[in-house]
Amino acid sequence: MDRTRPLVTFLAATALAVSGITALSSAARAADADLAKNGGFESGLTGWTCSAGTTVTSPVHSGSAALQATPAGSDNAQCAQTVTVQPDSPYTLSGYVRGSYVYLGASGTGTTDVSTWTQSAPDWQHLTTTFRTGPSTTKVTIYTHGWYGTGAYYADDITLTGPGGGTQQAPAAPTGLTASSVTASSVALSWSSVPGATGYTVYRDGTKAQTVTGTSATIGGLTASTAYSFQVTASDDAGESAKSAAVTATTTSGGGGGDGGGSTGLPTHALVGYLHSSFANGSGYTRMADVPDSWDVIDLAFGEPTSPTSGDIRFNRCPVTECPNVESDADFKAAIKAKQAAGKKVLISIGGQNGQVQLTTTAARDTFVSSVSKIIDQYGLDGLDVDFEGHSLSLNTDDTDFKHPTTPVIVNLISALKTLKAKYGSGFVLTMAPETFFVQNGYQFYGTGKWGGQDPRCGAYLPVIYALRDDLTLLHVQDYNSGPIMGLDNQYHSMGGADFHIAMTDMLLTGFPVAGDQNNVFPPLRPDQVAIGMPASTNAGNGYVSPAEVTKTLDCLTKKTNCGSYATHGTWPTLRGLMTWSVNWDRYSNWEFEKNFDAYFG
DSSP, rough: OOOOOHHHHHHHHHHHHHHHHHHHHHHHHHHHHOOOEEEEETTTTTTTTESSSOOOOOOOOSTTTTEEEBBTTOOOOEEEEEEOTTOOOEEEEEEEEEEEEEEEEEEOOOOOOOOEEEEEEEEEEEEEEEOOOOOOOTTTEEEEEEOSSSEEEEEEEEEEEEEEEETOOOOOOOOOOOEEEOOOOEEEEEOEEEOOOOOEEETTEEEEEEESSEEEOOOOSSTTEEEEEEEEEEEEEEEEOOOOOOOEEEEETGGGGGSSGGOOOOOEEEEEEEOOOOOOOOOOOOOOGOOOTSEEEEEEEEEEESSSTOOOOEEEOOOOOOOHHHHOOHHHHHHHHHHHHHTTTTEEEEEEOOOOOOOHHHHHHHHHHHHHHHHHHTHHHHHHHHEEOSSSSSOOTOOOOOOSSHHHHHHHHHHHHHHHHHHTTTTOOOEEOBBBGGGGGGOOOOOTTTSSSSOOOTTTTHHHHHHHTTTOOEEEOOSSSOEEOTTTTTTTOOSSHHHHHHHHHHHHHEEGGGGOOOOOOOOOOOOBBEEEEESSSSSTTTTTHHHHHHHHHHHHHHOOOOOSOOOOOOOOTTTOOOEOHHHHHHTTTTHHHHHHHHHHHH
């Protein structure tokens, strides 16, 4: 009798059972998907929100790109994306990283949030972790980040594997795309709403230009007399739609108000300088009549308040005890009229380093308007330059929307400037000279409400610039006396070379998400509204750059040649020009700044 047959039969049955379980498991896993979008960073940072990230071509784990992010200060350089998941389901998060103290994790799981990390990965290291979603969880945020001050880290091939959330079907492509309000440097676009879409992306000549939440956008930074093709896509949690049908628009030739200063009568390229009119320093006093004809806008520095919160602005000319060669009031006024007859603009600049102005009340606002008007009328000036520094503009902790400010000093300043513009009409020249801290630093930090602990001045000028964008003649940000500022390449840029000026100006002409919020984008200014602020000499302030670096800056921004490491998002031949502190310091340096401007623009 064969005693082995029953055992063979049992083993065969067991094998079939195990095989069936394995087959069932494989079928179940076949339903799983990689839910991470652009986990290999082959499409740049599409799908990711990064506080300080960019993509690089080396090193990479696979493909042609990887994430590089550099923690700095109080920022750990996190990159994150939110994905749609199924409730009460298992998921595996994995990715490849390298660098010191690199983290990979998931939050909002509905159960226990998870993370995994490596202390030291000189080469690519695989990180993986698992979690189960809660009974009502439909979205999970996955992220990677570094640690403070430990240098750049890299990440690639990030995956989130598990049951897909819903249908994972991207929205339909938008329809009804039209172009309107075409100028020499911008085109306004609008399109029909797409059901379920949470955002839209505008493409210019096939390249991503702007992301918005509504159904309209204005694309700036364009070149005059140039044809552009535009398309738009819709996005939701499942991804991005196909592109819409294209619409073509040709920018105007630049005639009229768009390129020549409009009713303000500025030349196509203008040189702006501050004239020390109320004080003396090592640069010496320069008479108004002695300012060379190259200077198109002359800002009288400074009108100052009688107290920080009074709103009462006084302009006191430099006394003879400090400025022995100061001209009389009559000669000063006559020289202003002569400059104006030659097509120059003379403005009163309010504030400066020592002139803190805080319009905390409506009474201070009204006093500001009346006292500034008195100065303008007394000297027959062409307009006003706002040079608020220090803590003149600071945001309240709950003021996080630059389009709808609530901070009194900002609301009252906007109201005062609109009143002055309305009083003097379209020929009124309105300029602003904020520091980079108040403007471009809003890209990373805006106030304190959203970021907690950040300086409340970060980006505090943005509400003022936005509110006055149609009335603003010139914005010339002070690209000096500044710490490192993050550009649109998510890299920090420091003073002393062309790259800093290129990066800071590109932000103004391209627009940028405020405090990293892709749904809260500060719109681009027209290039004819922008002049670049630079010190005239090494004596004038930190951040001086040589004439050669000034030329590189202008070449890159107006011709897209001679550029350095920063890649601009456009070319702006109608960039208005340069501003400098100051006419006096340039005279002290044998007019180096002025001569370089004249040589470049003729």
